[in-house]
Every structure is written in C-alpha cells, then in structure tokens.
Amino acid sequence: MMTIRKIQNKIKDMKNNRILFTLLSLLSPMLVFAAGSVNGEPFLYSMWGIGAIVILFGIYALIRSNAAQNELQTAGAASGGYSSSSAHQATTGNDAVVRATSSEGVSGSDYSGGNDIFDDEKDLLLSHSYDGIQELNNKLPPWWVGLFYVTIIFAVIYFPYYHIFSGWTSAKEYETEMATAKAATDAYVKEHGGSVTEEDVTVLTDEASLAAGAKTFATNCVACHAADGGGGVGPNLTDKYWLHGGGIKDVFKTIKYGVPEKGMIAWKASLSPVQIQQVASFIEKKLQGTTPAKPKDPQGEEYTGE
Template identity: 55%
Template sequence: MKDFNRKKLTTTSKKTGLILGLLLISSGGAFAQSTLSETASSDFFLWLILCLEILLISIGLVLIFVVLRVNTILFQEETPEGEPVEEKSIFEILSEKLTGAVPIEKEDDVLTDHEYDGIRELDNNLPPWWVGMFYVTIVFSFLYVGYYHFFGGTLQEEAYENEMAEAKVEVEAYLAQMSDLVDETNVETLTDASAISSGKTIFQEKCIACHGAEGQGGIGPNLTDNYWIHGGGIKDVFKTVKYGVAEKGMIPWEAQLSPAQIQEVSSYILSIVGTNPPNAKEPQGDLYQPEGEESADAATGDTGNSSI
C-alpha cells in the first residue's frame, strides 16, 4: 500500500510539474504571438516581447526541472543496508524523466503476456516529452481557434487577398518606375488598350491645337499617313515628341511629360496611322516603310498624306 501511494504521488507530481511548465511556456508563446503583430512597427517593443518570451520559456523549463528533481529526492527508492547508493548525474536524471524508460533490470515489472515468435511486449508508458507535446498541441489549438475565429485574427483567405493586393501595388510601383527609364534607344510600341487610351487623353490635351482632333493636321503635319518628316518608327516619334522641333515651332515635351507618358502618346500616334480622317493635310516628308513590310502606297501608287 505504501508503494502504491508513493507511486501515485510520484506520478501526480510529475504530471503537475509538466502541465504547469508547459502551460507557462505555451501561454508565453501565445502572448508573444498576439502582441508581436500589434508592436511590429516598434523595434523596442519587439525586442521587449522577444525577451519576455525567452524569459517565460526559461521559467517553464526551470519549473519542470525543479519539480522532477524534487520528486527524485523525495521519492527515490530505498536501497538495502550496506549497498552503496548510486548517484546519477543531472543529465541521466533528465534523460530518465524525459523518456520514462524502465531500466533493464526492472523490465519484468512491465512485461505483458503478449508473445509472438519469442518476442515479448513491454507495457511502457508514453515518453513524458511526447505527452507534454500532446498537451501543448491541445492548448495551442484552443488559443489558435479562439484568436483566429473569435478575436479578429486574419484567416488564410483574407491574408492571401491582403498579400495579393499589396503585391499588386508593389508590381504597379515597380512597372511605373521601370516605365520612367524608357528613352528613345529602348522604347517599344505599346498595344494594350489602357496605354492607348492614356496616350489618346494626352494627345487631346497637348497636341490637337497643332495636329487636329483626329491627327489630320493643321499648323502641324498630318499624323495619320505613312509620310513622316522625322521618321515613322516608335523611336523616331518618341524622340520628336521628347525633344520637339524648334525650327518648326514644336516645343519639347520632356519637361511636361514623363517618359512613360511620351511612350503612351507616341504609341497612340502610331495607332491612328491609316485612319484617313476627313480634311487631312497634304503629304509632307518621306514615305516610311517598316522593315520587312511592303508599303501599301507603293503597291497602289497612292502618295498618302504627311506626318511629323
């Protein structure tokens, strides 16, 4: 009866120490998790919370060790008189407590009657570290469900949408930065509807006074034909818009338009080539024929109109 009570008290003290220590550790982790998101903008509070987390974990580990050590001292087995008491190191004690392994000389106490092909089964307890982790997962599950489903935590779907929105803003900022690096040496014709629409808006605000609302020409040359005074490629048009033509009265637009805007209006100008609006101005400049393409004017004999 005495041995039974001792064993029961020993088991109770072990479980009490483990549960108290693990609850302290898990509560410290939950506290740090919920607080870090609120204090991430402050380095001082971030380091303070991390230090508090480490302190709570350390206290939990020390508490577990103290309870196990006291348990070993109070309930160590009695040895027959005359036999030396075997002293164990702290590491040996911790190993025994964490694994819960039964010494080989005491395996008969946990031997079952299950036998197969000469192999007998031992009725060992689950390792305390495994049981402790199981308790931690239970505590963590309650904290996780409570935080994310009842106290305003961001769920995965919402977090994904927020991250995608942030990524979209970053991509747009990056593309805007890259578009401002374009110049007459690397510019390319834009064909997407949004860019053409932006270029049309710029054209209507800056260019119709000289080139007409439909690009048919006025003070300036017609922009809808295949004849160009300063070249009809995207790089030529970009350069003309950017630096202007002082002797013809066209101002440089580089001080008022960004490189991306100049690219957009230049692409719009090329998109209206061949529209043949009414009252178009007479041809000016030279016929422009893109490389690898046969000019429609050359095939039909049409002299077309003029351009910048």
Template identity: 50%
Template sequence: MKKSIQSTVYVIFVIVTFITLAKSFMVYENPFSFYENPLVWLALIGFVLVVVLKEVVNVLAIKRATELQNEKDGIVPEPSNAWIQKLLKSWTKAKAIEEEQEIVLDHDYDGIRELDNSLPPWWIYMFYATIIFAVVYLVRFEVLDGDNQVVEYNKAVAEAKAALNKYKATAKDLITAENVTLLTDAKDLSRGRAVFNLNCASCHQKDGGGSIGPNLTDEYWILGGGIKNVFATISNGGRDGKGMIAWDKTLKTADIAKVASYVLTLQGTTPTVAKAPQGEIWTEE
C-alpha cells in the first residue's frame, strides 16, 4: 500500500511539473535563453535530476533485492568481471596457484623449483606478426625495390612545392618577389613612408641617407635595386650575420610592397647626411 502511494505521488509530481514547465516555456519570447529565463532552466534541470535519481534508486533496489533472494536460495552468481578473468586466462594460459603442482619440473636447485609454463598466446601471436612483417618488408623494399624513406621524403617535398606553386599562381592578393609591382598611388606611398619611419628610419635615417644601414638615395645597391629585389631584401633580410633582419614575420606582404615602393621614391633625393655608397651600381634590365 505504501509503495503504491509513493508511485502515485511520483507520477502526479512528474505530470504536474512537466505541464508547469511546458507552460512556463511557452510564456517567454525566447524560452531557450538561459540568461533570460534562469529560474525556469534551473527548475527543468532539477526536474530531470529528480527523475534520474528516482530511476537510479529503483535499479539499486532491484539489484539489492535480487542479491538477497540469491543468498536465500543459496545461489552464488558469477562475478560481473568474470569475462575479463576468462579473457586474461585465455591470453596468458596462466595456471592458478592451486594447479601449479601439475607443471612443476623435477629438478631442484637449492630448494628452488621451476614451473614448466608455456609461452602466452599474446606473445606467440606477436612473434608470428613480426615474422610476417619482416617477410612483407623484405619483398616490398628489397625484392620489388620500393621507395625508401629518403625517396619518399623527396617525393613529398616535390609534391608540396608543386602545390605551393599552384597556390601562388592562382591565389588572389598574394604578393611575392616574383609578382610584386611598383606602387605609385599616393595612399600606398603614404602608408609605406609611415611603416618606413616606424621600422626602418633608425638604421637608414628618415631621409634615406643611411646610418647603420646603407644609403637608399644613391644608385648603389648591395643586393640589387628595383621593386623585386628591394621587396625580397626587406622580406628575407640582408646579408647573413651583418645585414638587415627579415621582416616577413613582422610586416604584412602588402606593407612590405608599400615600403619597397616608398624606398624607390628616395632614389635621386638629397639627404641631409649621405652615407658613402655601398654595393654596385644597379640598372633596370
């Protein structure tokens, strides 16, 4: 009688709570917004927890009742992890301590006796697998002359370079030393001057006369003049160990193109203090 009353109360609670929550969700404009309806969501979460906990209690009660009945009937159920024990036994062929007498060898060394255990199946199967692998490897790379690691690496590098070149050829707005063009728009040159003053003037002076870095106003160039060479020099850096750092990790390629174009506008100007020429005279081909 007591259980029937509890079940009836529980069913009524579930039905009433569900209807109440449903109507609460229908009232709000955004019923699934947690920030607008936190209390409704908390009530929903509480309702779900009550239902789940009730079912867990039922399962535990049934399990306990089954155990008591088995004890009463003298039934010893198989442990839940029995399948694991069977699997381990089949894969190790391990003998229980009570059965070790069957595999004890006759010889005795100062009271130490040896068990005649057989190799575990998992070890044997792995050994067979290594033999099969060795045969396949021998045929693949020695008989059929398959590609070794060096050849595979070179092929992968070649494929990556081909994919990169294809991307460069089709990608829009990708500026490289091969496709860069001289910019003449006033807005681009203004941006180039701003970037130059911020990053380059400390070594080349604002007027390009040169200080630590070379003079940018004369016709002498260490790594070549022209928009492509200047762009490449700014991107990749100057001479190893004593030249300018590479700016491709700091500046965007679009800004490098604008700086390179601005640098070329300094050609032929008269700086306040001009550093002696460095490099060789460069002429456009």
C-alpha cells in the first residue's frame, strides 16, 4: 500500500517532468537558432542534433509523467476508492492531504487507509479544510528561507542607496562616459588642431601659421619639390600649372591623400589636418608666383583661380 509521502513524491515527479518538458520546449527554438549560426560543427552541436536531444528529453518526460499517473491510480484502487479524480485533487498542492468524502472513498479517514506516516504528520496538519482537502504545515527549506531574508536585506540597502541617496545609476554612468568622451575629444582637437577637411579648409594668412607651414615643408617636401618649390622629382609649385588642381582645397587634398601612382605618399598618417592646412597655405601664399633658381617645366593645366 502506497503511503502519503510516496504519493506526494510521485506528484512532485510528475510536476518536475512536466516543468522539464515545458522548459525544453521553450528553450529549443533558442538552442536551434544558436546551433544554426555555427557552421562545420559536429552533429550534436548542429541544429538537427540539438533538436533531436530536445525531442528525446520531451518524450522521456512524458513517459515518466504517464507512468507516475498510472502508478497513482493503481495505488488508489488498491487502497479502496482512490481514483484518478482523487489524484487530480492531490496534484493541487504538494502537501495536500485528501479526505475521501464520497461513498466510494473511506469516510472519516485518509485515502491511504490510516498509515503510520500520516500519524507522524498529525502535528503538522492545519485545521482548515477546503472541499475535503487539508494541508500540512511543513517548514520551508532552509536555503529558501535564507534566500528570502537575503532579498529583504538587499531591498533595504538597495532602495535608499539608489532612489534616495546618490548611488550609482545607469544615467550617471552615461553622463560620466559622455563627459570622458568629450574631454578626450577636446584633447584630440587641441593636439591635432580640429577636424579640418578638404571640404572646409581655408587659406591661413597669419605669419605664425605660415611659418609653421614653412617648417613642415622644409622637413618633408624639399626632397621632391626643392627648397624654393621649383620642383625636382615632384612638380614645380611656383607656377600656375597644376596636375591635381591649384586651389587650397585641391592642394590640401593632394597632400592629405597623396598620389601613390606618382610616388607621393599620403601625408594624413604623418601630419595633422592643421599641419596639412599650414603647409598648403604656405605653398599658396609664399611659393606661388615666386621665381625659383631652377624651375621645372610646367606640368598639368593652368589654374586661374577658384
């Protein structure tokens, strides 16, 4: 004859199996999706492999659940009147004790026929009864009670720290990161001279900028264009003829991106935008129209102005 505790364990097994099957059903699309994004994996890690495992686990859970249900019905019949409807009542609570109230049941006693385990649980039996169902006042598991108190302590600390005082929040993190990014941007602009491009560059006319451009020209450009801009390997920078345009924007763009097919490197990796603007302005204001010692023959098309 099956005891109440065994029946309760069977009910728990049924619930656990059904929960397992439900979880696997919910997780299976995610598992299959994850597997479908990986190519060349073994079968067990493929879409079909994971799908097969999920289906097998589901079938196993259903078989276990049905077996437990059949065993409960068999035990109920052997104890005298415990039917499938009583099993359904038992599943309404893990600690429920069902009193048989119909003529088919055992009137005035528990459905297990008065076993010893029920006698041991009399002190735990609660006084109230709902439709013939009584409950046991079992103690909660220690880990559950401990976790419950931890959540209370956490809430007591969390709420005032984040909602009353100045605790860390995602909004503050955003503000801090934005301030850090702005500081880094300002430092970069200060060091590299802003975000001058070939679209908005203008000719600099102040002597400090032109002197800086002359220094950059002497360091990087004289090998190909000569110190006076008359040309050598590179073209003459003093006449009105240009291979790639003679305006400030054209000169800036040529210096920035270079002319690889002619052997001129892209200086954007070595010079800042402001340095390129300075040297382009130096060419426009200080070299154009001068007379070099050994000018190279004109190349390209005549530039008459923007």
